[in-house]
Amino acid sequence: xIYLDNAATTFPKPDSVYSxxxxxxxxxxxxxxxxxxxLSLAAGRIIEETRLLVAQLFHISxxxxxxxTLNTTDAxxxxxxxxxxAGDHVxxxxxxxxxxxxxxxxxxxxxxxxTKVPTSSEKGVRISDVEFAIKENTKLMVFTHISNVTGTxxxxxxxxxxxRKHGILFLxxxxxxxxxxxxxxxxxxxxxxxxxxHKGLLGPQGTGGLYIREGIEVxxxxxxxxxxxxxxxxxxxxxxxxxxxxxxxxxxxxxLAAGVKYIIDHDVEFVQEKETRLVNRFINGxxxxxxxxxxxxxxxxxxxxxxxxxxxxxxxxxxxxxxDNVFDIATRAGLHCSPDAHAMLGTLRSGGTLRFSIGSFNxxxxxxxxxxxxxxxxxxxxxxxxx
Amino acid sequence: xIYLDNAATTFPKPDSVYSxxxxxxxxxxxxxxxxxxxLSLAAGRIIEETRLLVAQLFHISxxxxxxxTLNTTDAxxxxxxxxxxAGDHVxxxxxxxxxxxxxxxxxxxxxxxxTKVPTSSEKGVRISDVEFAIKENTKLMVFTHISNVTGTxxxxxxxxxxxRKHGILFLxxxxxxxxxxxxxxxxxxxxxxxxxxHKGLLGPQGTGGLYIREGIEVxxxxxxxxxxxxxxxxxxxxxxxxxxxxxxxxxxxxxLAAGVKYIIDHDVEFVQEKETRLVNRFINGxxxxxxxxxxxxxxxxxxxxxxxxxxxxxxxxxxxxxxDNVFDIATRAGLHCSPDAHAMLGTLRSGGTLRFSIGSFNxxxxxxxxxxxxxxxxxxxxxxxxx
Numbered sequence: 001x002i003y004l005d006n007a008a009t010t011f012p013k014p015d016s017v018y019s020x021x022x023x024x025x026x027x028x029x030x031x032x033x034x035x036x037x038x039l040s041l042a043a044g045r046i047i048e049e050t051r052l053l054v055a056q057l058f059h060i061s062x063x064x065x066x067x068x069t070l071n072t073t074d075a076x077x078x079x080x081x082x083x084x085x086a087g088d089h090v091x092x093x094x095x096x097x098x099x100x101x102x103x104x105x106x107x108x109x110x111x112x113x114x115t116k117v118p119t120s121s122e123k124g125v126r127i128s129d130v131e132f133a134i135k136e137n138t139k140l141m142v143f144t145h146i147s148n149v150t151g152t153x154x155x156x157x158x159x160x161x162x163x164r165k166h167g168i169l170f171l172x173x174x175x176x177x178x179x180x181x182x183x184x185x186x187x188x189x190x191x192x193x194x195x196x197x198h199k200g201l202l203g204p205q206g207t208g209g210l211y212i213r214e215g216i217e218v219x220x221x222x223x224x225x226x227x228x229x230x231x232x233x234x235x236x237x238x239x240x241x242x243x244x245x246x247x248x249x250x251x252x253x254x255x256l257a258a259g260v261k262y263i264i265d266h267d268v269e270f271v272q273e274k275e276t277r278l279v280n281r282f283i284n285g286x287x288x289x290x291x292x293x294x295x296x297x298x299x300x301x302x303x304x305x306x307x308x309x310x311x312x313x314x315x316x317x318x319x320x321x322x323x324d325n326v327f328d329i330a331t332r333a334g335l336h337c338s339p340d341a342h343a344m345l346g347t348l349r350s351g352g353t354l355r356f357s358i359g360s361f362n363x364x365x366x367x368x369x370x371x372x373x374x375x376x377x378x379x380x381x382x383x384x385x386x387x
Numbered sequence: 388x389i390y391l392d393n394a395a396t397t398f399p400k401p402d403s404v405y406s407x408x409x410x411x412x413x414x415x416x417x418x419x420x421x422x423x424x425x426l427s428l429a430a431g432r433i434i435e436e437t438r439l440l441v442a443q444l445f446h447i448s449x450x451x452x453x454x455x456t457l458n459t460t461d462a463x464x465x466x467x468x469x470x471x472x473a474g475d476h477v478x479x480x481x482x483x484x485x486x487x488x489x490x491x492x493x494x495x496x497x498x499x500x501x502t503k504v505p506t507s508s509e510k511g512v513r514i515s516d517v518e519f520a521i522k523e524n525t526k527l528m529v530f531t532h533i534s535n536v537t538g539t540x541x542x543x544x545x546x547x548x549x550x551r552k553h554g555i556l557f558l559x560x561x562x563x564x565x566x567x568x569x570x571x572x573x574x575x576x577x578x579x580x581x582x583x584x585h586k587g588l589l590g591p592q593g594t595g596g597l598y599i600r601e602g603i604e605v606x607x608x609x610x611x612x613x614x615x616x617x618x619x620x621x622x623x624x625x626x627x628x629x630x631x632x633x634x635x636x637x638x639x640x641x642x643l644a645a646g647v648k649y650i651i652d653h654d655v656e657f658v659q660e661k662e663t664r665l666v667n668r669f670i671n672g673x674x675x676x677x678x679x680x681x682x683x684x685x686x687x688x689x690x691x692x693x694x695x696x697x698x699x700x701x702x703x704x705x706x707x708x709x710x711d712n713v714f715d716i717a718t719r720a721g722l723h724c725s726p727d728a729h730a731m732l733g734t735l736r737s738g739g740t741l742r743f744s745i746g747s748f749n750x751x752x753x754x755x756x757x758x759x760x761x762x763x764x765x766x767x768x769x770x771x772x773x774x
Contacts, residue, residue: 001424001425001426003426005417005418005422005424005426005427008417008418008421008422008427008634009416009417009418009421009634011416011417011426012413012416013412013416017412018409018412018413021408021409021412021638022405022408022409025400025404025405025408025591025642026399026405029396029398029399029400030392030395030396030398030717031392031395031396031592034395034396034719034724035392035395035707035717035718035719035720036704036707036708036711036719036720037388037392037707037711037717037718037719038388038711038717039388039390039392039398039717040392040395040717040719069457070456070457070461070593070633070635070636071633071634071635072633072634073609073611073612073632073633073634074457074609074632074633076611077608077609077610077611077632097611097612098610098611098612098613098617098632099610099611099612099632099633101620102610102611102612102620102621102622102632103609103610103611105610105620105621106610106621106622196634198634204412204636204638204639205418205419205634205635205636205637205638205639206457206593206594206634206635206636206637206638206639207593207636208633221464221608221609222460222461222464222490222608223464223485223486223489223490223492223493224460224463224464224484224485224486224489224490224724225460225484225485225486225489225724225725226485226724227724230485230721230722230723230724230725230726231722231726231735232726233488233489233492233726234489234492234493235489235493245460245461245464245485245486245489246457246458246459246460246461246486246595247395247396247458247459247460247583247585247592247593248457248458248592248593249457249591249592249593249594249636249639250592250593251408251591251592251593251639252591252592252593252636252638252639255412317423320422320423320424321423324423324424324425330417330422330424330425330426330427331422331424332421332422332423332424332427333422333423334617335617335618336617337421337611337612337613337614337617338612338617339617339618339619339620348618
């Protein structure tokens with residue numbers, strides 16, 4: 001199979017990720033941070049090593065500012081609900097994932113209001129539009145770093161500067177950029193950043209986290225046992241315990257450590273370069289096909305490995321099905337949980353787009369095979385192959 | 388190592404659990420419920436199979452009434468915060484884990500009140516005390532099935548009957564009973580039940596879930612992408628999607644399926660019998676040791692594999708350390724995240740207890756070795772070995 005659905009979850013993972021999970025399950029099966037025996041301490045060390053590696057990758061000064069969650073959605077909900085309260089205003093974009101749009105909509109019921117800044121699928125949000133949206137009660141800005149529909153990159157550093165200037169909190173959804181773009185939370189003035197473990201960081205599903213800049217007051221969404229200060233009826237104050245109630249996903253986090261280590265060892269700039277090269281090769285190879293529409297920015301370094309297309313008004317789901325069943329190419333069709341982005345593209349009512357998303361382990365051959373498949377389908381009037 | 392910390396997390400797991408995780412990571416790495424290609428569909432099927440097995444084990448009529456969470460704490464927070472609102476009264480016990488006590492305390496700030504029914508470490512709560520605590524505004528009762536400190540079993544069926552009679556919701560914390568005691572949510576009149584994946588169900592850490600009886604209104608704690616009804620700004624209504632935003636822990640849930648299958652194949656009654664036999668052997672072997680205090684119920688079927696002790700007023704943490712380092716026996720010392728239970732036992736200020744917790748894979752030899760170690764320590768005045 002040629003796997004081009006890396007924006008949903010990366011596959012395959014480095015072999016070291018598989019081994020780390022298996023080794024942890026078989027050899028270090030204690031409950032981390034609970035008991036004092038060897039197996040429990042070893043499990044605890046695995047999680048702290050993962051925290052250290054994530055902190056290193058994102059230039060986070062203190063590892064405890066990284067808290068682990070089930071997934072990015074979990075982290076985004078914690079960030080949004082943990083800092084916002086009645087009367088607060090939020091600025092966001094019209095190309096966010098439902099993991100941002102839906103919590104914001106739910107927060108309306110407690111008196112939070114938000115503004116969606118218009119977005120261009122070629123260039124992302126304009127910084128002047130973002131600044132124009134600032135109000136007296138703007139507490140937070142939340143933007144996706146890279147769109148999961150079009151691969152469009154937002155000007156995160158500039159938005160970060162703007163937030164710092166106006167004393168507004170800045171939350172970044174790094175679902176499509178963590179491990180794929182260099183991220184320095186300090187230089188980029190990021191206050192909160194939600195990231196997945198199982199996408200660009202190459203870890204297993206069931207992992208993710210939230211970076212919380214030191215000194216930011218976030219209320220926990222959950223309370224429970226942390227293995228620390230057990231005598232208190234209230235949740236402990238210190239991080240990461242404050243936000244990590246209950247038993248964590250130790251084997252998953254061991255795999256995440258291996259994934260992050262792979263990214264650090266291979267250098268995220270190198271990952272980005274390779275992906276840019278492959279996506280350019282892909283777009284150049286398909287741009288002349290008859291009836292094709294390619295959404296998002298032109299080829300170049302500001303475009304991620306995510307490419308959405310449509311073909312002659314053909315149903316994207318059907319096309320994805322053909323690619324899977326006739327050519328063994330895995331893609332994703334539909335709205336990709338981001339209806340706003342499709343409203344912007346004009347593809348909301350027509351059923352979305354067909355999305356190809358390139359990952360670390362794709363090759364020139366994968367891309368060429370995919371170009372050939374689309375070329376053949378285009379020549380055949382798309383459908384002849386399966387009829 | 389002799390592992391007697393199964394109440395924190397079971398270890399080892401059946402070999403089928405390790406293989407299921409590894410196979411899923413290596414072979415079925417798609418994102419479940421997102422895309423339509425083979426790998427994604429296979430991942431989705433794994434999760435639905437897990438749901439089916441959990442439903443089968445607990446006699447849940449519709450699998451979609453099981454929603455998966457990061458851990459039991461996550462499930463308890465969802466249940467408590469999802470059904471309670473200002474003006475509601477809750478009845479709970481004085482032997483709950485912090486995963487129940489702390490969310491209840493946090494809910495006070497929005498106007499929820501609760502009553503803690505007194506508990507006997509020998510017999511659990513008395514049904515007459517529970518009934519006496521009912522008020523006009525009692526919305527929910529929440530009780531642990533089995534104490535994680537003393538192994539005491541609460542009369543869950545009787546409390547369930549009482550709740551049904553009075554129209555009160557019944558939430559069970561099955562952290563120490565799922566996979567260890569037969570549970571029939573219908574017969575026991577359980578409306579909501581939080582369970583861990585990584586304890587009695589023998590799955591990996593990072594898994595757990597909540598059973599929600601059909602028709603019970605639970606507000607989601609999180610909103611986000613579910614792969615379904617992506618066009619809606621509000622969270623979809625149908626279960627399990629309503630509560631499973633973001634990418635789930637597919638490899639972990641594959642492991643959980645294997646664990647639950649192991650329990651179903653081996654029969655939970657058999658697991659219980661074996662554990663009862665081992666715990667009786669253990670208690671009989673240590674009960675005459677000089678200076679020992681054994682907490683909880685006497686030997687018998689109403690006692691789980693959890694045994695808390697103290698020795699001559701000796702520090703439990705130190706004793707656990709000696710057992711680990713001199714005898715290679717893994718135990719847990721301290722409060723076990725359940726300060727209320729220790730207040731009841733009178734061990735809160737003295738640093739808690741030393742806890743032995745027996746699991747499916749312990750043997751007579753493990754127990755005898757542990758009895759011999761404690762006997763030797765007792766004869767030596769406990770400390771001579773390490774000085």
